[in-house]
Amino acid sequence: MIRPARHAGPEAWRPELMRELAEALKHVDGPLLPILHSINDRFGYVDERAIPIVAEVLNISRADVHGVVSFYHDFRKAPPKRRVIKICRAEACQSMGGDELYDEVSKACGAGSDVTVEAVYCLGNCALSPVALVDGKIHGRLDTEQALALVRS
Amino acid sequence: MTMRIYVPGDAAAVSVGADDVARAIEAVIAAGKRDATIVRTGSRGMFWLEPLVEFDSADGRVGFGPVKVSDVKALFAAAATHPRRLGLVENIPFLKSQQRVTFARCGIIDPLLLADYEQHGGLKGLRRALATAPGDIVQQVIDSGLRGRGGAGFPTGIKWRTVAGVQNDRKYIVCNADEGDSGTFADRMLMEGDPFLLIEGMAIAGLAVGATKGFIYIRSEYPHAFRQMGRALDVARAGKLLGPDVLGSGRTFDLEIRLGAGAYICGEETSLLESLEGKRGQVRPKPPLPALQGLFGQPTVINNVLSFAAVPTILAEGAAFYRDLGMGRSRGTMPIQLAGNVKHGGLIERAFGITLRDIVEGYGGGSFTGRPVRAVQVGGPLGAYWPTELFDTPFDYEAFAAKGGMIGHGGIVVFDDTVDLAKQARFALEFCAIESCGKCTPCRIGSTRGVETMDKIMRGERVVENIDLVRDLCEVLRDGSLCALGGLTPLPVLSALEHFPDDFTRDAAKAA
Ligand SMILES: Cc1cc2nc3c(=O)[nH]c(=O)nc-3n(C[C@H](O)[C@H](O)[C@H](O)COP(=O)(O)O)c2cc1C
Ligand code: SF4
Ligand code: FES
Numbered sequence: 283m284i285r286p287a288r289h290a291g292p293e294a295w296r297p298e299l300m301r302e303l304a305e306a307l308k309h310v311d312g313p314l315l316p317i318l319h320s321i322n323d324r325f326g327y328v329d330e331r332a333i334p335i336v337a338e339v340l341n342i343s344r345a346d347v348h349g350v351v352s353f354y355h356d357f358r359k360a361p362p363k364r365r366v367i368k369i370c371r372a373e374a375c376q377s378m379g380g381d382e383l384y385d386e387v388s389k390a391c392g393a394g395s396d397v398t399v400e401a402v403y404c405l406g407n408c409a410l411s412p413v414a415l416v417d418g419k420i421h422g423r424l425d426t427e428q429a430l431a432l433v434r435s
Numbered sequence: 436m437t438m439r440i441y442v443p444g445d446a447a448a449v450s451v452g453a454d455d456v457a458r459a460i461e462a463v464i465a466a467g468k469r470d471a472t473i474v475r476t477g478s479r480g481m482f483w484l485e486p487l488v489e490f491d492s493a494d495g496r497v498g499f500g501p502v503k504v505s506d507v508k509a510l511f512a513a514a515a516t517h518p519r520r521l522g523l524v525e526n527i528p529f530l531k532s533q534q535r536v537t538f539a540r541c542g543i544i545d546p547l548l549l550a551d552y553e554q555h556g557g558l559k560g561l562r563r564a565l566a567t568a569p570g571d572i573v574q575q576v577i578d579s580g581l582r583g584r585g586g587a588g589f590p591t592g593i594k595w596r597t598v599a600g601v602q603n604d605r606k607y608i609v610c611n612a613d614e615g616d617s618g619t620f621a622d623r624m625l626m627e628g629d630p631f632l633l634i635e636g637m638a639i640a641g642l643a644v645g646a647t648k649g650f651i652y653i654r655s656e657y658p659h660a661f662r663q664m665g666r667a668l669d670v671a672r673a674g675k676l677l678g679p680d681v682l683g684s685g686r687t688f689d690l691e692i693r694l695g696a697g698a699y700i701c702g703e704e705t706s707l708l709e710s711l712e713g714k715r716g717q718v719r720p721k722p723p724l725p726a727l728q729g730l731f732g733q734p735t736v737i738n739n740v741l742s743f744a745a746v747p748t749i750l751a752e753g754a755a756f757y758r759d760l761g762m763g764r765s766r767g768t769m770p771i772q773l774a775g776n777v778k779h780g781g782l783i784e785r786a787f788g789i790t791l792r793d794i795v796e797g798y799g800g801g802s803f804t805g806r807p808v809r810a811v812q813v814g815g816p817l818g819a820y821w822p823t824e825l826f827d828t829p830f831d832y833e834a835f836a837a838k839g840g841m842i843g844h845g846g847i848v849v850f851d852d853t854v855d856l857a858k859q860a861r862f863a864l865e866f867c868a869i870e871s872c873g874k875c876t877p878c879r880i881g882s883t884r885g886v887e888t889m890d891k892i893m894r895g896e897r898v899v900e901n902i903d904l905v906r907d908l909c910e911v912l913r914d915g916s917l918c919a920l921g922g923l924t925p926l927p928v929l930s931a932l933e934h935f936p937d938d939f940t941r942d943a944a945k946a947a
Contacts, residue, residue: 312693312712312713313713315694315696315710315711319655346714350714350715353698353715353717354697354716355696355698356697372617372866373617373618373775373812373859373862374846377776377848377854402697403615403617403699403816404619405656406619407447407450408617408619408772408775409482409483409775410450410451410482411775413450415656420446421450423450423451
């Protein structure tokens with residue numbers, strides 16, 4: 283799931299907590315995605331070291347868990363930076379300059395910045411384009427200046 | 436009496452400051468010790484007016500919008516002459532001329548109050564269904580002419596009949612709330628603004644086919660809707676709309692929600708079922724149909740949010756009420772979503788048959804930028820790009836298909852005359868490459884070849900030959916794909932080529 287405001291940064295990796303998260307959800311129907319979301323949520327990403335633990339808790343193969351982690355765009359391979367902006371790059375936002383917004387914000391938040399810029403394809407706010415989620419909070423009718431102010435606030 | 440002030444809690448309204456406005460109103464109420472309370476509603480779907488604040492009055496609800504935090508004090512001091520005053524909300528032409536059936540309550544009621552829902556006509560359909568034989572429920576849905584609103588337009592009642600006809604201990608009701616198409620937001624608005632309607636529709640489906648359990652699969656790009664739907668399920672359980680004794684009938688029906696993980700393909704129904712089971716979202720070959728072997732191998736009804744949400748009205752008002760709206764084989768109303776570069780974007784629910792021109796020029800008022808409208812894409816990323824010459828086409832499944840388009844989930848994205856259709860065609864191929872589930876070679880590899888070829892065209896390299904190559908690739912995609920992601924990507928590409936050929940050849944001169 284997309285995290286709420288997270289200025290403090292994600293939690294540090296802890297195997298015990300990882301197991302706890304997996305155990306807590308192992309009895310729901312189709313538990314793997316809910317577990318991976320819960321890990322991604324808590325740590326900001328799904329660490330390689332989570333895979334054998336989840337596989338063991340669910341009694342499935344590591345390859346299966348790995349296959350699922352790598353299939354979905356949401357599960358990050360590495361921790362995000364302090365702030366996360368997900369900018370919509372789909373058609374309705376394109377029609378209102380969404381590509382330029384994405385390019386300019388990416389350029390301004392390059393190496394050394396504490397902002398992770400990610401592309402998403404539609405946030406369901408296509409009549410108020412361009413749109414972005416900043417630390418999980420939605421913003422419409424954005425321009426580059428506003429977007430940069432938000433991630434630097 | 437306590438005055439009620441309505442501020443949308445809808446994600447679109449929040450994206451332009453509705454939460455801040457609600458807080459400012461709260462502060463004024465507290466400071467003046469006024470006898471007023473704020474109700475966070477869904478949105479009316481007039482997004483250019485958001486945040487749209489409404490006050491109760493003797494004549495009805497008076498609207499103000501778009502409201503900024505700095506406007507709030509004057510809302511109380513000088514409401515009658517406030518520059519943002521819009522008059523009675525129901526008289527705003529954009530809303531007044533609509534036929535709100537599915538969205539009759541959205542933006543009006545408190546989305547999380549069952550009593551409010553019932554007072555505005557909710558639960559009537561489910562009560563009827565509880566007193567109706569399952570076969571008759573299915574027959575009413577068939578008779579209504581309702582077709583699936585997720586894109587493919589398959590008759591909903593026929594699907595239900597198949598599931599109802601299978602003998603099995605376990606069956607499932609699954610709601611497809613993946614709403615991945617750019618330009619669409621009706622599912623999201625409904626889940627945030629009238630979530631009990633979806634729950635009621637799914638419960639009726641459960642009674643009709645003999646299922647006691649359902650899942651709602653919501654995309655992760657909708658964190659707001661996911662939270663709201665979760666709260667609504669809790670309220671529904673506490674109010675006995677869900678659980679072991681639905682509305683005191685002794686019948687069981689319960690729901691769980693699940694979150695997607697950022698994969699467009701998981702909107703495709705079999706991929707969605709794989710994902711619900713905790714697997715990679717790869718498309719399953721059909722047969723078997725999900726109706727026979729769906730979730731966890733059991734018979735499953737899978738429908739779009741809007742399909743389920745149309746059902747309570749059909750049960751409450753009768754199949755004829757719904758069927759009498761619309762044209763041809765497109766019966767009932769369609770929640771059309773107008774988006775992109777448009778002055779008045781939002782939700783337009785109308786009976787099928789309204790023309791594209793009435794939507795884009797009438798409701799939409801032209802482009803946001805004020806420049807001429809040059810193209811629209813209807814039906815999401817797999818829909819056709821059309822020029823204004825096709826604007827007299829009525830909104831109807833068959834009329835759109837006859838002209839090489841599709842209405843899909845009802846999204847319309849407007850572009851002004853600065854759009855480059857070669858770039859849009861390139862994007863369609865790129866999107867296919869990014870979102871491919873990887874099962875079919877043309878979709879996985881061919882799409883990337885397509886992007887490279889479009890790059891050459893856009894650089895002016897061997898344009899004629901490369902356009903032919905793109906056409907060939909599209910043919911391979913159309914014929915060699917298991918699902919519509921690969922199979923329909925040619926639609927935006929070839930329609931752009933057909934209607935806007937100059938955008939593809941413009942750069943030929945450069946390289947020559
Ligand atoms: C690539 C692809 C994406 C789709 N995305 C969605 C979606 O986001 N929501 C949806 O309801 N249907 C989507 N569909 C259609 C579903 O496969 C299916 O037809 C639908 O869920 C059936 O419900 P309905 O009959 O109520 O429309 C998609 C299909 C394809 C091929
Ligand atoms: S067409 Fe593409 S998305 Fe569809 S099944 Fe084939 S590879 Fe998967
Ligand atoms: S296309 Fe950007 S929010 Fe829908």
